[in-house]
Amino acid sequence: MSSFKLNNWSEVKKARKAIEEGEPYLSGAMESIWPLIVEAHKKASESHKFRLHDEVYQRDRLESGDAEPLEKFLHMINFGLYPPPEIMIWIANCFNTYFQKNGELTLDEVFFGRGNYALKKRREAKYQLFDLFLEARDDLLIDRKPVTTQSQLAEIYYKWLDENLENVDKPDDFESFLKGYRRWKNKTDK
Structure with a gap:
């Protein structure tokens, strides 16, 4: 077929x-x-x-x-x-x-079509979700101060995941996650 x-x-x-x-x-x-x-x-x-x-x-x-x-x-x-x-x-x-x-x-x-589309997209989904989170945020503030560190960004993102979505895996190592996100973003923006 x-x-x-x-x-x-x-x-x-x-x-x-x-x-x-x-x-x-x-x-x-x-x-x-x-x-x-x-x-x-x-x-x-x-x-x-x-x-x-x-x-x-x-x-x-x-x-x-x-x-x-x-x-x-x-x-x-x-x-x-x-x-x-x-x-x-x-x-x-x-x-x-x-x-x-x-x-x-x-x-x-x-x-x-043919192939394992779900597996491919599962790998990309974690970055797409984070990308949408960043685009949708009006501001990234903690106690009315701008977010300046990756740990602060991770804290906001994890809290947002907990409050808004169920059954979403959180990255274990946020620094590695951000490196992967940047690679994915560079690839998709081309």
Whole structure:
């Protein structure tokens, strides 16, 4: 069987195009509610320590970085953001494809093609999460003083993990973690 993979931005663009062309079931409530969600979330984020960057909800920036559509969906959900309609429609299309294939394809094959995608992404996820944490922070302060040491940064990050996410492994050696993060960041920023 040839490789089959729907987890790519061209599939999300197809959903976006269908919305823009006014397909009745796509251009209805989800699309009309989207601007209201964005505005409400911006107002709500003003009262938190996290700032909402305008580009978070810019549809033309969805493909920025190295995240594929499913990762982008999970990142948005994990940070309390609402994915745009085209990503939710794309996910529904993936599941519909899975059911239409009557067992010929696994969900892994539908979303990712062949190979162990989960193992590869597990290795990258710890750095992506930290990167999002750094981007989302309005300020990195302890007792109203700027964070200046890696141990202070580790303290804030570990506290944030405990308060916001369950079942996330914390780095044992934060200095080694930061070295790995910097290597990953340099690679992904190219």
